[in-house]
Amino acid sequence: MxxxxxxxxxxxxxxxxxxxxxxxxxxxxxxxxxxxxxxxxxxxxFSPSTDPPARTVVEERILQPGTGKAFEVVAGRVVRIAQIEGHQCVDMNVFALGDRRERLHVGRTRGMQGLHPGPGDVLWSNAPWERPIIAIVGGTATTDTQFPFCSRLIYSAFFGVHDRTNCQEIQNEAQREYGLDLWDLHESLNLFMHTGTGPDGEAVIRSNRARPGDYIEFVALLDLLVVPNVCGDDLSNCSNYGLRPVRVTVEEGLPEDADRARAARDRAVVLGLPTPYEGRGALPLKRDRSYVAAFPHLPLRAAxxxxxxxxxxxxxxxxxxxxxxxxxxxxxxxxxxxxxxxxxxxxxxx
Ligand SMILES: [Zn+2]
Structure with missing residues (x-):
């Protein structure tokens, strides 16, 4: 047997x-x-793996399947998301700590940096800010900007199953620590998600290529709330039919990180940015000290x-x-x- x-x-x-x-x-x-x-x-x-540089660790967490976590990453610090067992897609939301209305805009990022932003690229925020908010400075991982987060809808519509782990609800619960609402969820940047083009030009998800130790590193260009979550999809090759833990580390940036971030920003901006938006009545994000994580659909039981x-x-x-x-x-x-x-x-x- x-x-x-x-x-x-x-x-x-x-x-x-x-x-x-x-x-x-x-x-x-x-x-x-x-x-x-x-x-x-x-x-x-597979392309060869490389190790990340050694830096001073500020915070480190293991994210278990079915969970996510909000990390404060001040400008100049590095956040690294790394595989432990391999195969795991990670969804990521990013917000400006200084104003909850400014957040990662995956569509603008796709338009400015292409379908698969990687080292040397930046991620852009929404209008009216529309500026680089975080730079990818290193890593061995693929990313995807084409597929929205997996939601309750996807499992009902395409799999006929309901009430199960999904990125929509995992992100909502992680972001609740900073008072973000259900509708604050934005289109995710998909880390370690291996996508390509099908025979009719359509976007397709291919088997996840991430191996143990693969990682992706970002440098914050302003003070940010970075919210990665372990993708809740265990029914597709997005994470090769499994849910596995990942490691998230926030570290002090090195001078070379600042150099790489600046180079990525300069390369992306090309001829200049519009006049900066003079925000009125900024709505800063603050941690809710009474927050206790309560992720739905857990525990996952062996069957x-x-x-x-x-x-x-x-x-x-x-x-x-x-x-x-x-x-x-x-x-x-x-x-x-x-x-x-x-x-x-x-x-x-x-
Ligand atoms: Zn997902």
Missing amino acids: TTLRLNHQQHAFLQAVVDRDSELADIGELVRAAVRDAPAPSPLA DVEVEIDEARFARARNTDLYPGDDAAALRDITLSSAIERLGAFAGNE
């Missing part, structure tokens, strides 16, 4: 797929069909399934580049991607 390792959300989704399909008696049958029909994986190439599979077929189908030494993750990928394809067929027929 082989163990298909699932959390209770994934188990509920697979059971719902089985319930809709008269040809499947149980999840075990779905797994066997998925392994039988899985195509041989394409080889993946493993013991299955009999064809080991030879599994050995051919498993993706050894993506999941070296982790058969459970490979089997979960094969099973959940097949289940989603089945669901797509049903949705198309109805």
Whole structure:
């Protein structure tokens, strides 16, 4: 017997797929069909990893699956978001500490820096400010500006499941520490999310390439509230069908960080910025000292399934580049991607 390792959300989704399909008696049958029909994986190439520079740590936290955290990052400091186990997409919101109305504008950033901002790029704020607020100074991670955060809508509309971890509610709960409302949520910058273009020019999500230790580093260009969250999506290749912890570190910036931030800003601004907005009645963000985090849909419970599979077929189908030494993750990928394809067929027929 082989163990298909699932959390209770994934188990509920697979059971719902089985319930809709008269040809499947149980999840075990779905797994066997998925392994039988899985195509041989394409080889993946990875670029070499590098370590971040050593700096003085101001704050460090591990964000657990289903959670996020608001970090104050004053101008000149570095915030680094890093993989622990790999595979994990992280959504990020950014607000100006001095005025809650100024925040990251992902659309403007996409227009100014392209679909995948990386080291040497800046992130832009919304109008009327429209200025670089944070610079990417280093890292080994991909980013995406095309897909909005996963929300309650996405899981209901495309997966037929409700009341489960999602970035919308995780961000809302993290941002509540600073009095931000449900509608203050803005389009996320998606870290470690590997996206590309499909055959008709459409944006597509590809398997997550992040490995243990991969990271991305930002330098704040003004005093900011940076709010990363572990993406709540465990039903797609966005985070390779899993929810895993990530590490967030705030550090004192080095002189070379300031140099890189300045160079990124100068490169982005090109011929100059408009006259700065003279804000009236700024609304600074303040931490609510009585805040106690209460993230919904937790705890995630293990809901493993013991299955009999064809080991030879599994050995051919498993993706050894993506999941070296982790058969459970490979089997979960094969099973959940097949289940989603089945669901797509049903949705198309109805
Ligand atoms: Zn998400």
